[in-house]
Amino acid sequence: MTDYDALVVGSGIAGMESALKLGDMGYKVLLVEKEASVGGRMILLSKVFPTLDCASCISTPKMAASIHHPNVTALTYTEVDGISRDGAGTFKATIRRKPRFVDEAACTGCQLCETACTVAVPDQFNADMVARRAAYIAFPQAVPKKAVLERAGTSPCTYTCPAGIKAHGYVSLIRSGEYEKAFQLVLEATPLVGTLGRACYAPCEGECARGSLEGTLPIRRLKRFAADRHYEAIDGPGVEVPPANGKGVAVVGSGPAGLTAAWQLARRGYRVKIFEAAPVAGGFLRLAIPAYRLPAEVVDHDISNVTAVGVEIATDSPVTDLEALRRDGFDAVLVATGTPLSTSLNVPGEKLDGVVSGLQFLRATRLGSAADLTSKRVVVVGGGNVAMDAARTAVRFNAAETTVAYRRGREEMPAHKAEIDDAERDRVRFLFQVGPVEVVGDAAGHVTGLRCQRMALGKPDASGRRRPEPIKGSEFVLLCDTVLVAIGMAPEGSAFGGRSASNTNGTLVADPRTLQTAVPHIFAAGDVATGASDITRAVGQGRRAAHMIDRWLKGEPLAGFEMDDVLPVADKTKVLARQTRYTHSTALDQATDTTAPRPDFAEIEAPMTEAEALAGSSDCLDCGVCSECQECVTACPSDAIHLDMREQIQEVSVGAVVVATGYKLFAADAKPEYGFGRYKNVITGMQMDRLLAPTRPYNTVLRPGDGKVPERIAFILCTGSRDETVGNPLCSRFCCMYSIKQNQLIMGALPLAEVTVHYMDIRAPGKRYDEFYEGAKSMGATYVKGRVAKITEKDDGNLVLRYEDIEHGGALVEAEYDMVVLAVGVQPNREVDRLFSGDDLALDAYDYVAEPNEDMDPGRTSIPGVFVAGAASGAKDITDSILHAGAAAAQVAAHLESLKVPA
Amino acid sequence: MTALKREIREIVREEPFMRGRILAVLAEGPHTVPEIAEAIGRPANEAMYWVMGMRRYGWVREVKEAAVDGYFRYQAVAREQRP
Numbered sequence A: 001m002t003d004y005d006a007l008v009v010g011s012g013i014a015g016m017e018s019a020l021k022l023g024d025m026g027y028k029v030l031l032v033e034k035e036a037s038v039g040g041r042m043i044l045l046s047k048v049f050p051t052l053d054c055a056s057c058i059s060t061p062k063m064a065a066s067i068h069h070p071n072v073t074a075l076t077y078t079e080v081d082g083i084s085r086d087g088a089g090t091f092k093a094t095i096r097r098k099p100r101f102v103d104e105a106a107c108t109g110c111q112l113c114e115t116a117c118t119v120a121v122p123d124q125f126n127a128d129m130v131a132r133r134a135a136y137i138a139f140p141q142a143v144p145k146k147a148v149l150e151r152a153g154t155s156p157c158t159y160t161c162p163a164g165i166k167a168h169g170y171v172s173l174i175r176s177g178e179y180e181k182a183f184q185l186v187l188e189a190t191p192l193v194g195t196l197g198r199a200c201y202a203p204c205e206g207e208c209a210r211g212s213l214e215g216t217l218p219i220r221r222l223k224r225f226a227a228d229r230h231y232e233a234i235d236g237p238g239v240e241v242p243p244a245n246g247k248g249v250a251v252v253g254s255g256p257a258g259l260t261a262a263w264q265l266a267r268r269g270y271r272v273k274i275f276e277a278a279p280v281a282g283g284f285l286r287l288a289i290p291a292y293r294l295p296a297e298v299v300d301h302d303i304s305n306v307t308a309v310g311v312e313i314a315t316d317s318p319v320t321d322l323e324a325l326r327r328d329g330f331d332a333v334l335v336a337t338g339t340p341l342s343t344s345l346n347v348p349g350e351k352l353d354g355v356v357s358g359l360q361f362l363r364a365t366r367l368g369s370a371a372d373l374t375s376k377r378v379v380v381v382g383g384g385n386v387a388m389d390a391a392r393t394a395v396r397f398n399a400a401e402t403t404v405a406y407r408r409g410r411e412e413m414p415a416h417k418a419e420i421d422d423a424e425r426d427r428v429r430f431l432f433q434v435g436p437v438e439v440v441g442d443a444a445g446h447v448t449g450l451r452c453q454r455m456a457l458g459k460p461d462a463s464g465r466r467r468p469e470p471i472k473g474s475e476f477v478l479l480c481d482t483v484l485v486a487i488g489m490a491p492e493g494s495a496f497g498g499r500s501a502s503n504t505n506g507t508l509v510a511d512p513r514t515l516q517t518a519v520p521h522i523f524a525a526g527d528v529a530t531g532a533s534d535i536t537r538a539v540g541q542g543r544r545a546a547h548m549i550d551r552w553l554k555g556e557p558l559a560g561f562e563m564d565d566v567l568p569v570a571d572k573t574k575v576l577a578r579q580t581r582y583t584h585s586t587a588l589d590q591a592t593d594t595t596a597p598r599p600d601f602a603e604i605e606a607p608m609t610e611a612e613a614l615a616g617s618s619d620c621l622d623c624g625v626c627s628e629c630q631e632c633v634t635a636c637p638s639d640a641i642h643l644d645m646r647e648q649i650q651e652v653s654v655g656a657v658v659v660a661t662g663y664k665l666f667a668a669d670a671k672p673e674y675g676f677g678r679y680k681n682v683i684t685g686m687q688m689d690r691l692l693a694p695t696r697p698y699n700t701v702l703r704p705g706d707g708k709v710p711e712r713i714a715f716i717l718c719t720g721s722r723d724e725t726v727g728n729p730l731c732s733r734f735c736c737m738y739s740i741k742q743n744q745l746i747m748g749a750l751p752l753a754e755v756t757v758h759y760m761d762i763r764a765p766g767k768r769y770d771e772f773y774e775g776a777k778s779m780g781a782t783y784v785k786g787r788v789a790k791i792t793e794k795d796d797g798n799l800v801l802r803y804e805d806i807e808h809g810g811a812l813v814e815a816e817y818d819m820v821v822l823a824v825g826v827q828p829n830r831e832v833d834r835l836f837s838g839d840d841l842a843l844d845a846y847d848y849v850a851e852p853n854e855d856m857d858p859g860r861t862s863i864p865g866v867f868v869a870g871a872a873s874g875a876k877d878i879t880d881s882i883l884h885a886g887a888a889a890a891q892v893a894a895h896l897e898s899l900k901v902p903a
Numbered sequence B: 001m002t003a004l005k006r007e008i009r010e011i012v013r014e015e016p017f018m019r020g021r022i023l024a025v026l027a028e029g030p031h032t033v034p035e036i037a038e039a040i041g042r043p044a045n046e047a048m049y050w051v052m053g054m055r056r057y058g059w060v061r062e063v064k065e066a067a068v069d070g071y072f073r074y075q076a077v078a079r080e081q082r083p
């Protein structure tokens, strides 16, 4: 027994016909279609020749029947990955149901997702003549009429963001003018929208697919733009505060990890209190990162988001006993105390007056208590971001000279490249490959210099960077008055009170996935758990901690689920291959313009103007297609959209297979002399059929170059057929007829239009076809015999055809038209090659599925039990496809019955 | 019309970005595609994609009376009448 009697691959008119006939005979049929609707090409046509019946009126009943037939199971948006014959003469097929990201049962086909979607792509069902959306219903008569979301993976920017911010989503909202929604999308992850818009090191930009074109999108600054717009207009986050759930969480530390966790927990109804040791909240955002990069007001705005949802922040409140918090009624505790301690140099003289830790210096600066450095010579030891901030701050305090001494080379510096460049622009001097050996001082105990030795770079160490090795006898003294030490940071352990274990580097021991410590109700997140990192990573940790604490407090397991279950990252090579040429709408210059050091701590980076933000975001390539902006999720009244759906692979056994995969259209740009793809008013026959269909892309037949109602239209028959120059000697059998049909329909729709057809022969061999041709002539269409050699485009978009007028002496003639239709022919669908494994499905000399005994045994292929229906075995019009599909169904029935007869 | 035609995918992608500019032009009254193109300083074949995309999703509609000089005019759809 097999799961199904027959598998029909492809649901064009032929596939539907075979499936329905077999179903009517009582066989169980599995009909598989890769697109989101059944119906194939026929449903996209205007009318059919020669009856001029409306194509959708006559195909929709069959489409509905294929979905509802009791014996036919139709799977749309599904691919057949492989078919192989098993021992018993039956087949095993691997079926891959692509995720629609829409619950078919819940979707009502209302199209609200489509209207809300922020991503526009060419509509393949309208032959690329108009845009559709990433969320779409294939076409108005789609069966099933259910939406799908086109997703090609997670966009690289979003995938790479450690904070879990949907970067592509907010970029696509900004380009749609939805600035507040962009802000809200970032808020979903973190309250620190303004902060990240300024001080984030933007790993997204490092991955942006446009990076290999003219440069990355300004993804970070776009976020800042959204934040600036929001804070200009709205106080607080503009979100609703949820009802309290009765549980409380204490958060120790108000840096990005603590603030983010508090925000997330409060939005789930927890009573959250943050305990902060410092006099101001914000952690390093307020007490380390200099104001010229991150103004205090911006952090304050971000923090007010957190307090607006009910989080209480107690400053000047160091926690010394984590256990006491439990007694104070908090159900869980999150330690997010960061790494406030500086690693010491461990050299003699470190206690001299004038040696200050970089962190202390930055903190004093932000608290307004830093010592004056006017005319001082400052040496900063270290090569990380703190060293860069300290050096650039020293410049702003009018230091006479600021030198960064780093023991390795520039390439090995851990600081972000942009920070190093900015420091250089601020006229910070760099001394590479020097290590401090002693701080030298005068009798009064003041620093006078730093004794250093030169370093050679040896083999790479555990960090992958080359190890600095002292060069004997290379010592020298760098004269200076101040030494700022910025060589590393560590957590401050006193708050842990011995209850939670620490690693040797001082970080708290917590499970890297759950962030839970050995004490179940205590979690640890951010730099205190990971060691010094950056804002985005700390934000990501805060989100994770909130999620885990929430689950733990609800009694849910902390294992067995993925927190951010994202699709694999979109392949940038494939993304870039979607186009062959790229242009770029604007040359956005980096807003940072610091040709001379700024005298003050005013913010350096200029805000983006609205025009800059729109232009910058409009360059986005929509790598993952869907941007995950969530607009459809919000718009859907049936809650049908689920971005977490994943593909499902199914194995089925079947008694027979019908290949009904149809044809491909000739790619008209392969005849460059006709200018398709270059000339704006040269279209294909399929495009003309769409223009004439009731569900047309425009309001009527218009030329695509400028929307003019065309008055003079030319057809060029046999484009890509009967043409050895493109490797296709075959006649495509229906292009003459569909052109004649279109001639009649155009003359009906545009009574003033003149229609001229350039042909070699007219092939009208079917029932009433010739009469149909004569009808078109008598309506006024002109038929001119002779091949068109070349088309040229005029400035007004008109097209000049050069052709040989065979019936008038063979002279070369030129004629001008508003619009040209190329009656493209068909090509084999080569996808069938990869359907079968084990047996080769034989193809004929032209790569269509071969019917070895075509005359006497139509529909049979080279593999016993595999049959072919419709245009997959060669060009056929609808009537012939239906006849052929009926024959294939009869062949399948005969085959299935023969299996039952005992040998 | 002879400037190099950009790829369709690239043109289409810009519709959400162009929407605001086109609606600003239509705020002054109905326009043909070439008029819109001129007002926003972009080629007419590109404006055609944007206007037709906007038409499909209910932002604009054609003025019903037949074309003037062979061109239809398109007008903005009031916000409350959009889908």
Ligand SMILES: Cc1cc2nc3c(=O)[nH]c(=O)nc-3n(C[C@H](O)[C@H](O)[C@H](O)COP(=O)(O)OP(=O)(O)OC[C@H]3O[C@@H](n4cnc5c(N)ncnc54)[C@H](O)[C@@H]3O)c2cc1C
Pocket: A009, A010, A011, A012, A013, A014, A015, A032, A033, A034, A035, A038, A039, A040, A041, A042, A045, A047, A048, A049, A078, A079, A080, A660, A661, A662, A663, A665, A685, A686, A687, A689, A734, A738, A741, A829, A831, A832, A869, A870, A871, A872, A876, A877, A878, A879, A881
């Ligand atoms: C411009 C134009 C106008 C035409 N006008 C007419 C007309 O007026 N009258 C007329 O008789 N004929 C007309 N034709 C011809 C008509 O389109 C074909 O005769 C008919 O579509 C053939 O049907 P089919 O089922 O064999 O193939 P198709 O319609 O091509 O259907 C094949 C189906 O298989 C699916 N498929 C392909 N590969 C796979 C796979 N691996 N797994 C699952 N599914 C797959 C495809 O998505 C598609 O849905 C016209 C053709 C063109 C181009």
Ligand code: SF4
Pocket: A113, A116, A117, A118, A119, A134, A135, A149, A150, A172, A625, A626, A627, A628, A629, A630, A631, A632, A633
């Ligand atoms: S998440 Fe956004 S981009 Fe993706 S389909 Fe929905 S609306 Fe479109």
Ligand code: SF4
Pocket: A155, A156, A157, A158, A167, A168, A171, A207, A208, A209, A210, A217, A219, A619, A620, A621, A622, A623, A624
């Ligand atoms: S092109 Fe757009 S989607 Fe792709 S990585 Fe860049 S910003 Fe993200």
